[in-house]
Amino acid sequence: MSRQPVHFYQVGSFAVGNRLLDDEDRTVQSDPGRSDSLDSGHRACQGCGEALGARYALDAAMRATNGQLIAVNATGCLEVFSTPYPETSWRIAWLHSLFGNAPAVATGVAAAMKVKGLNDVRVVAQAGDGGTVDIGFGCLSGMFERNDDVLFICYDNEAYMNTGVQRSGATPPAARTATTEAVGPQPGNVFGQGKDMPRLAMAHGIPYVATATVADLHDLENKVQRAMEMHGARYLHVLVPCPLGWGSASCDTIKVARLAKETGLFPVFEAENGVVTNVSPIRHRTSVESYLSIQKRFGHLFGTPGRPDIVARIQAIADHNIAHYGLLVDEERDATLEVSA
Amino acid sequence: MLRQIEGSRAVAETVAHCRPEVVCAYPISPQTHIIEAIGAMVKEGSLAPCEFINVESEFAAMSVSIGASAAGARAYTATASQGLLFMMEAVYNAAGLGLPIVMTLANRAIGAPINIWNDHSDAMAARDTGWIQLFAETNQEACDLHILAFRLAEELSLPVMVCMDGFILTHAVEGIDVPEQSDVDSFLPVYEPRQVLDPADPISIGAMVGPEAFTEVRYLSHLRQLDALELIPTLASEFASTFGRESGGLLHTYRTDDATTIVVALGSVLGTIKDAVDRRRELGDRVGVVGITTFRPFPFDDVRDALSHAQKVIVMEKAFSVGYGGVLSADVASATHDATISLHSVVAGLGGRAITQQSIEELLDDTAHDRLRPVTFLDLDLGIVDLERARIGSVRRSGPSAENVLSDLGTVASRIG
Known part of the structure; x- marks a missing residue:
């Protein structure tokens, strides 16, 4: 996506109010005519990153498709908190089938639209990290490989939160979960495991892969918009902090997500046809400790005596990401805010 | 018009005449010839509009069918054996969602030990899924049942599984009258879904249902299956008037009027059983046959009526519940619990072992002389x-x-x- 850096008065938080932007650059969410795809009244926890991400992503997809959208949902928190029978928070056509088959169900919906000549109706499938990198991976890889016309969105909260915070293939090293407990000489999740799902998606050579966090919702909306401008299999991986599972304060969801990006632990980038085309630069590089220490899932790494050795290993991961993706930029660019132009 | 044609090919042509809009499958013997033929028809354009999708697993094949059906497309797939088990979570889901998917099950044994040949273990594993299960006796009936299946599925908004014996039917070349397109069109109307994903009228499908309503939702599924017991005979008679031959229905009887011994079975083995019965009749043995076409929902009343005059009933089945015994036998026993009959369960044809006419005749001879035990494994090599x-x-x-x-x-x- 071409981006034109736009200079704004520095507001400290790097956030910019919609009122400072031209109409066309304002968020979908700031539009009174937004679709409220995921409406109020659902049962998500306070500070839920997934509810926030899904609402922005789906509303952006609805705008991009002029309301011609069908969503398929994997089993998980998002499904459970949005549709306690007989209520539903979805104001869009929405189907939940199973935990591991959302990509294939979406393929079926897309095939039905194609065969009926309803080419303007588009399909989004969504799942948590378990439904994406673990139990749904086979169907997802198949959907990618066939390049079916589906945007798949993974809301990554790095563990099985719906079942009580168990480890997934997206759980980071050293994180405490109910199945990677903070005991023994190597507390928490082990190092050297887990899937780098965005890169796995890229390896399929699909048209579009992007990552985003709920700390930059404007960026998330832009990426959904960009994805819906394309056809074929597209993948969006959104980091969504889970206050319950991460042991972070409900009011810190955005902060935690921002620190994940600013430390380099969660690289935010776009890739087209398997090649990285854009990275979101780190603005204030900060140590991983600032990110880890506000989450109880990493609490065993701090205090007395703490585990500075493990923190250092995590810092090395962040440093590797920064070098690999080129996440640091020069001072001048660092002082700008970028918006989609 | 009768043509010499392979069963799979005839089923593929018949399914094509049913105008499926999305066909998705994963290859597994002995189902492959069906989906290969449909794939070719879509590719050459003779089956259009239709999306043919090759997927990475049976789990995906059923899942794609779920998505397509929920989005309003007529969806078809085919599988067998391990494939059915691999998609089983989605098989239950399709029924629970009330999606009228039609699936051919080319019946095959389940491993271990791995075995590609015919028996009914796969169909029995799906007995409780909520799918309607129809069993074909012949390739002609296999074709006809698919037309009935689409009609039945879409009337009731329930998925239907057409079971045809792997290899014995799927790979047999014989004279089959593949139904004409015009006849199929007159029998099978355009699919009008009861529920559909439509951006213009958005609904949520697949909500979580708790204890407050789960029983009622499941009971409604049960009622729809029971409705099928009423609808299936009606559709069968309509089918007969449209196509000029009898097919489908709940069950078929053969020489049962005065029979004191009746053999009950599913699928293609019925032909061999009828030959054996004819032979025994020549010897004066009053034997008959009941072939069950509709296995789920189970036609209790019809089975009871068909067996009401029998003194001995032999249920011959190509599957069994390990540690229990015959599956169909249990259903037949349940249907006839108030009758004074002697019920024998015969497990036969496992993993493709041929069920010969001679073995059946010996079985009937044993029955006539009260030598048949309650449970028999036919032609078992005890050594x-x-x-x-x-x-x-x-x-x-x-x-x-x-x-x-x-x-x-x-x-x-x-x-x-």
Whole structure:
């Protein structure tokens, strides 16, 4: 996506109010005519990153498709908190089938639209990290490989939160979960495991892969918009902090997500046809400790005596990401805010 | 018009005449010829509009069918054996969601030991899924049942599984009258879904249902299955008037009017049983046959009526519940619990072992002389079994039984005779 850096008065938080932007650059969410795809009244926890991400992503997809959208949902928190029978928070056509088959169900919906000549109706499938990198991976890889016309969105909260915070293939090293407990000489999740799902998606050579966090919702909306401008299999991986599972304060969801990006632990980038085309630069590089220490899932790494050795290993991961993706930029660019132009 | 044609090819052509809009499948023997033929028809354009999708697993095949059906497309798939088990979570889901998907099950054994040949273990594993299960006796009926299946599925908004014996039917070349397109069109109207994903009228499908309503939702599924017991005979008679031949229905009887002994079975083995019954009739034995076409929902009343005059009933089935016994036998026993009949369960044809007319005649002879035991495994080689039992009893590390049995037999090829 071409981006034109736009200079704004520095507001400290790097956030910019919609009122400072031209109409066309304002968020979908700031539009009174937004679709409220995921409406109020659902049962998500306070500070839920997934509810926030899904609402922005789906509303952006609805705008991009002029309301011609069908969503398929994997089993998980998002499904459970949005549709306690007989209520539903979805104001869009929405189907939940199973935990591991959302990509294939979406393929079926897309095939039905194609065969009926309803080419303007588009399909989004969504799942948590378990439904994406673990139990749904086979169907997802198949959907990618066939390049079916589906945007798949993974809301990554790095563990099985719906079942009580168990480890997934997206759980980071050293994180405490109910199945990677903070005991023994190597507390928490082990190092050297887990899937780098965005890169796995890229390896399929699909048209579009992007990552985003709920700390930059404007960026998330832009990426959904960009994805819906394309056809074929597209993948969006959104980091969504889970206050319950991460042991972070409900009011810190955005902060935690921002620190994940600013430390380099969660690289935010776009890739087209398997090649990285854009990275979101780190603005204030900060140590991983600032990110880890506000989450109880990493609490065993701090205090007395703490585990500075493990923190250092995590810092090395962040440093590797920064070098690999080129996440640091020069001072001048660092002082700008970028918006989609 | 009768043509010499392979069963799979005839089923594929019939399914194509049903105008499926999305066909998705994953290859597994002995279902492959069906989906290959449909794939070719879509590719050459003779079946259009239709999306043919090759997927990475049976789980995906059923899932794609779920998505397509929920989005308003007529969806078809086919599988067998391990494939059915691999998609089982989605098989239940399709029924629970009330999606009228039609699936061919080319019946095949389930491993281990791995075995590609015919029996009914796969269909029995799906007995409780909520799918309607129809069994074809012949390839002609296999074709006809698919047309009935689409009609039935879409009337009731329930998925239907058409079971046809793997290889015995799927790979048999014989004279089949593939239904004409115009007849199929007059019998099978355009699919009008009861529920559909439509951006213009958005609904949520697949909500979480708790204890407050789960029983009622499940009971509604049960009622729809029971509705099928009423609808299936009606559709069968309509089918007969449209196509000029009898097909489908709940069950078929053969020479049962004065029969004191009746053999009950599913699928293609009924032909052999009828031959054996004809032979026994020549000897004065009053025997008959009941072939069950609709296995789920189970036609209790019709089975009870068909067996009401019998003194002895033999249920011959190509599957069994390990540690229990015959599956169909239990259903028949339940249907006839208030009758004074002697019920015998005969497990036969497992993993493709041929069920010969001679074996059935001997069985009927044993029955006539009250030698048949409550549960019989037809043509069981007890010598081989005893050898392995002795090995297990004498050696701790006795090894894998399947390989031991093959070694004792002195052959590595499948023994089908």
